[in-house]
Amino acid sequence: QVQLQESGPGLVQPSQTLSLTCTVSGGSISSSDYSWSWIRQPAGKGLEWVGRVFLRGSANPNPSLKSRVTISVDATKNQFSLKLSSVTAADTAVYYCARMNWGFAMDVWGQGTTVTVSS
Amino acid sequence: QSVLTQPPSVSGAPGQRVTISCTGSSSNIGAGYDVHWYQQLPGTAPKLLIYTGSSRPSGVPDRFSGSKSGTSASLAISGLQAEDEADYYCQSFDNSLSAWVFGGGTKLTVL
Numbered sequence: 352q353v354q355l356q357e358s359g360p361g362l363v364q365p366s367q368t369l370s371l372t373c374t375v376s377g378g379s380i381s382s383s384d385y386s387w388s389w390i391r392q393p394a395g396k397g398l399e400w401v402g403r404v405f406l407r408g409s410a411n412p413n414p415s416l417k418s419r420v421t422i423s424v425d426a427t428k429n430q431f432s433l434k435l436s437s438v439t440a441a442d443t444a445v446y447y448c449a450r451m452n453w454g455f456a457m458d459v460w461g462q463g464t465t466v467t468v469s470s
Numbered sequence: 471q472s473v474l475t476q477p478p479s480v481s482g483a484p485g486q487r488v489t490i491s492c493t494g495s496s497s498n499i500g501a502g503y504d505v506h507w508y509q510q511l512p513g514t515a516p517k518l519l520i521y522t523g524s525s526r527p528s529g530v531p532d533r534f535s536g537s538k539s540g541t542s543a544s545l546a547i548s549g550l551q552a553e554d555e556a557d558y559y560c561q562s563f564d565n566s567l568s569a570w571v572f573g574g575g576t577k578l579t580v581l
Contacts, residue, residue: 388570390516397472398508398516398559398572413569447515455563455570456506456521463515 353378355448355461363442363468369435373448373461380429381406386451387431389422391444392463399444403451404431438468473498474560474573481579487548490576492560493541498571500541503563507536507545510557510575519558520545547578555580 359371373387380387389401402412404422412420421434435442445465449457475493482488492505499505505523508516518527520536523543535546543562547554560573 397575398561400561400570400572411568414567415569452521454504454506454522456504456518456561457508457516458518458521458527460515460517 353450353459355450355459357446357448357461357464359446359464359466361465361467363438363466364470365439365468366437369433369438369442369466369468371433371446371448371464371466373431373433375429375431375450380424380431381426384453387422387424388449388451388457389433390447390449390457391442392447393441393444401433401435401446440468442466443468472574473564473567473571474562476558476560476573476576478574479577479579481581482547482550483581484550484552486550487546488550488578489547490545490558490560490578492543492545492562492573494543494562494564495541497566498541498562498564499538499543501565503565505536505538505543506561507534508559508561509554510559512556516559550580552580554578 363369386403388403404410410422419436424431445463447463448461450459452458507520509519510516523538524536564571
């Protein structure tokens with residue numbers, strides 16, 4: 352079955368850019384039935400949708416983060432990526448990647464990766 | 471403050487039935503957007519529990535059910551079991567924010 356795995360640095364300095372990659376296995380990222388999302392969760396808090404990307408590369412960032420978020424897809428590697436610029440301590444969270452199905456439910460999730468913004 | 475409001479906590483004894491509400495507005499649930507529910511066990515990633523209001527993914531017991539009315543949705547769990555103790559989140563789309571949004575989450579305690 353489809354599995355997702357996040358990877359990237361666990362520590363990012365303030366004002367720098369957070370970069371994460373999600374590798375999709377057991378299925379193709381090129382399927383037109385799905386889009387691919389990032390969600391984050393600060394410690395002890397709720398979930399926040401960060402944005403999503405489609406196969407053809409078009410992306411929908413959360414407008415609350417829009418100017419700082421870039422989401423892209425590399426179909427040749429079966430991966431999609433998140434870049435969040437000008438990070439602050441408020442961006443410290445567990446970041447999850449997830450597959451979004453035709454009904455816009457996130458039906459497959461990665462295990463999550465913790466990113467801490469600190470000098 | 472989430473645009474989808476959930477009670478912070480609910481509890482019930484084993485075997486009982488509990489419900490978790492998700493209250494929205496005319497820009498999300500009331501606009502007709504689907505509601506999805508997730509279960510997050512401690513220290514793990516969320517898991518899809520109910521999608522498009524009342525459908526269950528393969529492997530989710532029929533003890534879990536969802537419904538929607540007006541600007542609200544509900545998740546019902548019958549025959550409570552100890553392993554149901556988790557955080558539960560609702561999710562929908564909000565057209566005023568142009569974003570998918572989650573409720574603040576509800577912690578279920580099995581007494």
